[in-house]
Amino acid sequence: MLGNYxxxxxxxxxxxxxxxxxxxxxxxxxGAKLVSLFSTFITLGVSIxxxxxxxxxKASEFWNYNNVSYYWLRYxxxxxxxxxxxxxxxxxxxxxxVFVLTxxxxxxxEYEKPNIFYGLLLFWQAAIMGVFTALDALVLFFFWTLxxxxxxxxxxxxxxxxxxxxxxxxxxxLFTGAVLLLAAILFLYPATVPVITDSVHSFTITALYSxxxxxxxxxxxxxxxxxxxxxxxxxxxxxxxxxxxxxRSPYPVAMIVSALLVTMGAFAFxxxxxxxxxxxxxxxxxxxxxxxLISVVYSGFIALVQDDLKxxxxxxxxxHIGLAVLGIFLGNADGLKxxxxxxxxxxxxxxxxxxxxxIIEDITGERRxxxxxxxxxxxxxxxxxxxxxxxxxxxxxxxxxxxxxWMVFTGMSGDWWLLIPAxxxxxxxxxxxxxxxxxxxxxxxxxxxxxxxxxxxxxxxALVVIVVAIVGLGxxxxxxTKLLEIPVANMxxxxxx
Amino acid sequence: MNAIVISAFWGIxxxxxxxxFKNKYHPKYLAIxxxxxxxxxxxxxxxxxxxxxxxxxxxxxTSSFGLHFNTIAFTATLFILLxxxxxxxxxxxxxxxxxxxxxxxxxxxxxxxxxxxxxLLLLGIELMVVPxxxxxxxxxxxxxxxxxSLKFFLxxxxxxxVIIMGIxxxxxxxxxxxxxxxxxxxxxxxxxxxxxxxxxxxxxxxAFKVSAAPFHFWAPDVYDGTPSVISSFLSTIMQTAAFVAxxxxxxxxxxxxxxxxxxxxxxxxVASLLIGNITSVFxxxxxxxxAYSAIAHMGFLLMGILPSTDLATEGVILYIAAYxxxxxxxxxxxxxxxxxxxxxxxxxxxxxxxxxFFTTIFLLSLTGIxxxxxxxxxxxxxxxxxxxxxxxxxxxxxxLNIVLAxxxxxxxxxxxxxxxxxxxERGDVxxxxxxxxxxxxxxxxxxxxxxxxLTSWIYY
Numbered sequence: 001m002l003g004n005y006x007x008x009x010x011x012x013x014x015x016x017x018x019x020x021x022x023x024x025x026x027x028x029x030x031g032a033k034l035v036s037l038f039s040t041f042i043t044l045g046v047s048i049x050x051x052x053x054x055x056x057x058k059a060s061e062f063w064n065y066n067n068v069s070y071y072w073l074r075y076x077x078x079x080x081x082x083x084x085x086x087x088x089x090x091x092x093x094x095x096x097x098v099f100v101l102t103x104x105x106x107x108x109x110e111y112e113k114p115n116i117f118y119g120l121l122l123f124w125q126a127a128i129m130g131v132f133t134a135l136d137a138l139v140l141f142f143f144w145t146l147x148x149x150x151x152x153x154x155x156x157x158x159x160x161x162x163x164x165x166x167x168x169x170x171x172x173x174l175f176t177g178a179v180l181l182l183a184a185i186l187f188l189y190p191a192t193v194p195v196i197t198d199s200v201h202s203f204t205i206t207a208l209y210s211x212x213x214x215x216x217x218x219x220x221x222x223x224x225x226x227x228x229x230x231x232x233x234x235x236x237x238x239x240x241x242x243x244x245x246x247x248r249s250p251y252p253v254a255m256i257v258s259a260l261l262v263t264m265g266a267f268a269f270x271x272x273x274x275x276x277x278x279x280x281x282x283x284x285x286x287x288x289x290x291x292x293l294i295s296v297v298y299s300g301f302i303a304l305v306q307d308d309l310k311x312x313x314x315x316x317x318x319x320h321i322g323l324a325v326l327g328i329f330l331g332n333a334d335g336l337k338x339x340x341x342x343x344x345x346x347x348x349x350x351x352x353x354x355x356x357x358x359i360i361e362d363i364t365g366e367r368r369x370x371x372x373x374x375x376x377x378x379x380x381x382x383x384x385x386x387x388x389x390x391x392x393x394x395x396x397x398x399x400x401x402x403x404x405x406w407m408v409f410t411g412m413s414g415d416w417w418l419l420i421p422a423x424x425x426x427x428x429x430x431x432x433x434x435x436x437x438x439x440x441x442x443x444x445x446x447x448x449x450x451x452x453x454x455x456x457x458x459x460x461x462a463l464v465v466i467v468v469a470i471v472g473l474g475x476x477x478x479x480x481t482k483l484l485e486i487p488v489a490n491m492x493x494x495x496x497x
Numbered sequence: 498m499n500a501i502v503i504s505a506f507w508g509i510x511x512x513x514x515x516x517x518f519k520n521k522y523h524p525k526y527l528a529i530x531x532x533x534x535x536x537x538x539x540x541x542x543x544x545x546x547x548x549x550x551x552x553x554x555x556x557x558x559t560s561s562f563g564l565h566f567n568t569i570a571f572t573a574t575l576f577i578l579l580x581x582x583x584x585x586x587x588x589x590x591x592x593x594x595x596x597x598x599x600x601x602x603x604x605x606x607x608x609x610x611x612x613x614x615x616x617l618l619l620l621g622i623e624l625m626v627v628p629x630x631x632x633x634x635x636x637x638x639x640x641x642x643x644x645x646s647l648k649f650f651l652x653x654x655x656x657x658x659v660i661i662m663g664i665x666x667x668x669x670x671x672x673x674x675x676x677x678x679x680x681x682x683x684x685x686x687x688x689x690x691x692x693x694x695x696x697x698x699x700x701x702x703x704a705f706k707v708s709a710a711p712f713h714f715w716a717p718d719v720y721d722g723t724p725s726v727i728s729s730f731l732s733t734i735m736q737t738a739a740f741v742a743x744x745x746x747x748x749x750x751x752x753x754x755x756x757x758x759x760x761x762x763x764x765x766x767v768a769s770l771l772i773g774n775i776t777s778v779f780x781x782x783x784x785x786x787x788a789y790s791a792i793a794h795m796g797f798l799l800m801g802i803l804p805s806t807d808l809a810t811e812g813v814i815l816y817i818a819a820y821x822x823x824x825x826x827x828x829x830x831x832x833x834x835x836x837x838x839x840x841x842x843x844x845x846x847x848x849x850x851x852x853x854f855f856t857t858i859f860l861l862s863l864t865g866i867x868x869x870x871x872x873x874x875x876x877x878x879x880x881x882x883x884x885x886x887x888x889x890x891x892x893x894x895x896x897l898n899i900v901l902a903x904x905x906x907x908x909x910x911x912x913x914x915x916x917x918x919x920x921x922e923r924g925d926v927x928x929x930x931x932x933x934x935x936x937x938x939x940x941x942x943x944x945x946x947x948x949x950x951l952t953s954w955i956y957y
Contacts, residue, residue, distance in 0.1 A: 073873075073948070075808065076880060138876075142867040149866060152907075156915040168904075168911050175903050179896040182876075186883040186892050201884075220889065 007068040008050035009082035009133035012092055013126050015043050020122030029114040036118040037103045043125065044096040047089075054089040056486040073138070077192070077199035077207075081135040086487035087270055087340055090480060091132045091263060094347040097469070098259045099125050102252045104462040105355050108362065111158055111250070121252060124150040128256075131264050137185045137203040140272065144181060147264065148174045148232075151253055160248040170245040174231060181228035184221040188276075191217055208276055215279055222280025225273045226288065232265030233325055234318060235288075236295040243314040254310065255354040258317040259347045266325050266343050274331070275491045281331065288329040293418065295322035296425030304432040309357045309367040312436060317350045319429055320393065326422060327408035336488045338407025341480050345392075345400045345473065352389040352466040356382070359459050360440065366448035369436060374445035378452045383441045385463045390433040392470035395426060400473025400480075498547040498559060499538040500567055500607040507531040508600035515593030525578070528596035532575045535603065539567050543957070555677070556614045561957045563610035565814060566741050570606050570734045573821045574599065577733075579933045580829040581726045595635060598628035599730070606734060609742040614676040615664045615750075618742055622660065622706060625735055626653050632730070633723045645722025652705070652715045660702030666695030667750075678750045688754055696751055700761055703746065706739035709799060710768040713792045717776075720788035725837075728784065729828030732791045733821040740798055744813060747802055755805070762802055767894065769796030774901035783837050786905055787827055790863065793902065794820050797875060797895065803888075804881035811952035812877025818944060818951055819870035823862040826937045830856050833926065842909050844918030849925040853913045855934045860906040862941045865899050870944035875899065877948075 006014075019039030026032045053062040072080040084092065099121075111117045127150060130143030148171065156167030185203070192201045192211040202208075213221070231238035242262075246254040274281045296319050303315035324346050327339025359382060360375065361367040376383040395401035405426065412418040473479065511528060518524050538548065543564045605625025612618040630653065634646025668674065670691030671681050701712065708716040720728040751758060773793025780786035798820075801813040830852060831837045846853040862871035879895060882888050926934060944951055 076877070145867045149861075153914065156911060165911065167915065168907055171907060172900060172904055176897070176900045179899050182879075183893055183896045186879055186896075187889060189880060190884045 007064070007082070008046060008053070008066055009084050009088075009092075009129075010068050011046045012043060012050075012096075012129045012133065013082070015039060015046065016122040016125040016129065020119045020126065023122055024115050024119040026115050029110060032114040032118045033103070033107060036122055037100070037107075039122055040096065040099040040103055040125070043129075044100050047093045047096040050084060051089055051093060054084070054086075054483060056086060056483060059085065059486075067135075069135075075199055076138075077189075077202035077204075078138040079136055079204060080139060081204055082130075082133040082139070083135045084133055086483045087267065088132055089483055090340070090344050091267055091347075092129060094263070094344055095125065095128050095132065095260055098256060098347055098351050101351055101355065101462045101466060102255050104458045105255075105358055106250075106252050107458045108456055109251070113157075117154070117158060120150055120154055121256075124154070124256065128260050128264060132267060135205045137188070137205070137208065137272075139203075140268075141178070141182055141185060144264075144268075145175070145178050147261065148178055151249070151257060151261070154253045155245060155249045158250045158253070160250075166244050166248050170241050173241040177228040177231045180224045184224035184228065187217055187221045187224070188213065205272075205276075213277065213279075218277045218280035219283055220280075222273060222277040222284060225268070225277070226284055229265045229268050229273060230291070232268075233262050233321055234265075234295075235291050235322065235325060236298055236318075237291075239295065239299070239318055242318060243311055246314045246317075247308065247310045251354065251358045254314075255351055255358075258314065258354065259351045262317065262321050263343055263347050266321065266328060266339075269325070269328055270336075270340060270343075270491075274328070285329060285331060289326065289418065292322050292326040292329055293421045293425070295319070296326065297421055297428065300425050300428030300432065304428065304435065306432075307369050309360060309369060309372075309436070309440075312369075312432070313350075313353050313357050316353060316393070316429070316432065317346075319425065320350060321346050323405065323408060323422070323425065326418075327404075327411060330408070330411040332411050333488055333492055334407050335411025336491060337481060337484045338404050338409075338411055340484055340488070341477070342401065342404035342408060344480055345404050348466065348469050348473070349389065349393045349401060352463075352470065353393060355459075355462060355466060356386045356389055359455055359463075362459070363455060364448045364452045366446075369439050371446050371448050372440045373443040373449060374441070375449050375452070376441045377445060378449055379455065381460065382455060382463070385467050386441065387437065388467050389470065390437055392467075392474075394430045394433055398474040399470050400477065402474060403477040403481075498549065498551060498553075498557065498611075499542045500535055500571070501557075501604055502549055502551070503535050503538050504531075504600045504603040504607065507535070508597045508604070511593050511597035511600060515591075515597070518593060521592055524593040524596055528599070529575065529578050531596075531600060532571060532578060536568060536571045536575065539564060539571060543568070543954075556617050557608065557611050558613040559611045562810060562814070562955050563741065563745070565954050566610050566738070566817065567607055569814075569818050569821060570738060571603065573733055573825055574603065574730070576822075576933055576937060577726060577729055577825055577829075580825070580930050581729075581832050591635065595632070598632050602626075602628040602632075602730075602735070606738040609738050610745075612742070612745075613678060615667065615678065615681075616676050618678075618746065619657070619660060619664060622739065622742060623657060625738060626657075626706070629727075629731060629735060632727050633719060635727065636724055641722045642724075645719045648715055648722075649719045656702045656705035656712070659698050659705075663695045663698030663700075663702060666691050666698065668695075670695055678746070681750050688757060693757065696758060697761070699746065700758065700765075703739065703743040704765055707736055707743055707795050707799075708792055709765045709795045710772040710792055713769070713772065716792060717785055717788040720791070721782065721785045725784065725828045725832040728788070729825045732788065732828070733824050736791065736795065737798075737817045737821060740795065740817070743799075744802055748805065752805065755803075759803065762799055763891065766796045766799045766891070769793060769799065770895060770898045774898050774905075777905045778901065780905070781838050781840075783834075783839060783842065783909060784828075784831050787824065787831075790902065790905070791824070793898065794824075794863075796898075797878065800882055800891070800895065801878045804885055806881050806884075807956070808877060809881040810955055811948075812874060812881060814955060815870065815877055815944065815948050815952050816874030819862055819874040819941065822937050822941050822944075823859040823869075823871060826855060826859040826934060826941075827863070829930070829934065830859070833924075833930075839908060839912055840919065842912040843916040845913040847918050851931065852926045852934075855926075855938050856913065857910055858938045858941055860909055862945070864903045864906045868942060868945045870941050870948070873945055873948045877952075 023035050053065045067083040070080040127143050127147035134140040152171040189201050192207050234242045299315045299318035306312040324342035327335045392399035395405040605621050608621030630650040636642040673680050705712040777786045777789040862869035865872045865875045
């Protein structure tokens with residue numbers, strides 16, 4: 001079988017990397033699209049096969065399939081260690097799925113220098129995979145920075161306008177976070193006990209989990225990690241880069257930033273921040289919960305008054321992920337499980353939302369709500385699917401968000417001061433979604449809608465896939481929750497995640 | 498030892514060759530041959546020992562660290578000679594003398610990395626900078642160039658005097674009355690006011706030679722005023738060789754009394770990082786910006802003096818290699834630009850895609866982005882500083898300085914790729930320079946993944 005020769009985390013990184021290199025040499029636009037789509041399908045296949053080896057009860061049996069470690073800078077105590085476990089399976093699967101959908105949906109768009117555009121997209125996929133599979137702090141920092149660097153080029157070169165310098169602003173903002181992550185790693189390093197015998201200290205996650213950090217180190221390192229991760233998620237008040245950057249990015253980049261890059265930030269809390277530094281987390285927990293709550297409510301209200309659909313999707317994304325990190329910051333079993341589940345959902349429903357926005361702009365050439373209306377007569381199929389997607393976004397029963405939201409709210413039970421704003425946040429989410437739905441799809445037909453063209457077949461397929469995923473998670477939430485039981489239990493026991 | 502003899506010999510050969518050669522290119526070929534011979538013999542000494550044993554009375558003592566650095570410096574010289582074909586044509590009649598002076602400067606480099614007495618330290622530093630005083634003024638029709646040369650000479654001579662004063666005080670202050678750095682090697686007890694004063698004077702003088710703030714004022718004017726070939730020689734080989742001399746001095750002679758000088762070095766580090774990076778942000782000329790950022794890089798390198806572990810030495814070597822490669826690559830790029838302000842780089846990605854690609858790699862390395870040597874160099878040093886007590890604030894400060902560096906380096910990347918072309922003039926790099934740029938970029942990435950291929954040799 002596949003896993004006997006190559007481990008899954010390796011394949012998930014190497015396939016997009018190598019195919020990205022191949023894509024760089026295909027000058028032809030159609031060829032570049034085809035090769036990159038092919039590559040994302042291969043990675044999707046790999047991650048689906050990997051899911052067959054994901055049963056946590058048989059983790060030791062499948063160890064060789066899911067973990068790999070090479071010597072690398074061994075005298076520093078680092079090693080190139082990759083591994084998949086609970087949430088790792090979920091988010092690598094999410095990454096592959098989102099990339100497939102992104103490429104499917106934007107198939108009609110032509111980009112200048114397509115070979116470099118699609119090549120960079122595939123490199124980006126490899127870097128994001130690296131973040132989700134890294135089990136060594138230095139490897140994490142490597143992939144983290146690369147995952148932030150590549151969109152700088154994508155945004156700047158293929159973005160809407162170069163005048164504002166937003167790509168540089170985006171990069172400087174998040175690179176500051178990345179170097180603070182580096183500082184946090186450097187603070188932890190001298191206090192670690194090595195696993196590899198060649199070095200005095202170590203960067204591997206097992207060494208970090210088993211090292212006794214003093215309270216001072218924990219507070220400092222967790223504070224720095226928080227400053228590194230919060231801007232990426234993005235949580236109020238560190239969200240200012242986000243709407244501007246995604247609005248001016250090309251659609252594939254905007255979709256991946258708001259579905260995967262932000263997930264990376266929250267995932268880093270689950271894998272590194274919280275289980276590694278429980279005392280530090282306890283010190284900051286209240287502040288983090290309050291920031292997440294503000295994030296949900298505040299960005300929900302801002303989404304309510306947006307006219308630009310892209311901007312609305314950006315603010316909706318901040319509101320939605322706010323709910324997910326709120327669950328994670330609650331720090332109890334239900335909250336963590338619900339939060340991680342909601343994070344997975346976030347990737348799917350936000351991709352779906354971006355797809356709807358993209359298709360609307362693609363077929364009508366317009367993305368301002370005020371100049372749209374009555375789209376249901378032109379695109380009934382899109383209308384039905386958009387309705388399902390919006391319901392999935394707001395957490396209606398029979399969708400994945402419902403289960404996740406239920407668990408998050410169960411996690412807050414007893415704390416009325418949390419429940420009221422969080423509930424209000426969900427209500428606002430419902431409100432802005434319905435508002436957009438009624439104004440865009442119903443009412444009288446506008447000029448832009450009259451001349452709308454048809455959806456492409458690939459776009460239809462992508463919509464069907466994403467709606468099946470949303471409903472599927474609602475019908476069969478065990479797909480996610482069974483992977484989370486053991487990691488969450490371990491996190492709560494303080495022995496890693 | 499080989500390097501000193503050969504570069505002296507070759508320097509004289511070049512001087513005499515000036516009489517014989519009629520063709521302008523022949524001196525260049527001879528010089529390139531000379532540097533290759535120099536690298537080969539230096540490697541031979543590294544692996545098997547010197548060819549010629551000179552009676553130096555133990556005043557020179559080669560170490561694997563010093564020889565290793567020599568290899569880097571000589572290879573960098575080779576790259577500079579091969580990269581800058583066009584610039585040499587503008588030198589006029591003095592082509593052979595020009596190359597001869599470079600070889601004389603290389604003697605200084607070889608002495609500065611292997612001195613064993615304070616006198617030879619002075620001799621090495623002077624041999625290195627005196628030819629460079631001439632070289633900075635090589636384009637003597639140009640006023641800016643003459644200003645740079647004069648400024649460099651006057652300030653350089655003054656600070657050499659400061660170093661001499663420091664050496665004198667240390668000579669008078671130690672009980673043995675010796676210049677040998679091993680004999681002077683101070684214990685924790687025998688510090689007296691004379692020694693302390695001498696040490697501070699030497700610190701100031703050497704800080705000037707490595708252009709660490711607040712003794713950096715000469716550097717931007719000099720680097721900006723001279724042709725970019727000479728700037729690249731100054732800011733890579735001269736600065737790093739002076740740093741190696743600095744490093745050896747403080748690790749041997751003053752190694753035991755680190756608590757006395759640690760604070761002074763930290764002040765130099767903080768000042769260099771902040772002044773270098775903040776001033777760079779406001780520069781419009783890329784050449785001047787590189788000069789200011791060189792100050793910041795020296796701040797980072799100086800951090801390598803604080804911890805005394807082998808890994809810190811590895812980090813210093815790696816940082817020197819990364820900085821040298823990327824900087825001489827950048828000066829090579831600047832030498833090819835008609836307009837080396839930030840606007841001049843607009844749309845370079847379209848006009849000269851290969852040159853823009855190499856520039857991007859060099860800039861990423863200078864910033865310290867993973868997958869390039871620049872990151873691992875910074876990382877090795879920071880990691881060793883992290884193991885010291887009470888250095889958290891310094892680490893925070895230096896990582897935030899990486900962000901400041903990203904601001905101005907990434908502006909060039911933005912100009913190259915995101916801004917439209919201002920003039921339609923095309924001219925991409927090709928031929929031997931393309932090969933050399935490729936090698937430099939490849940080495941930069943390779944050292945960013947496998948630094949061991951370079952650093953493990955210091956244990957040889």
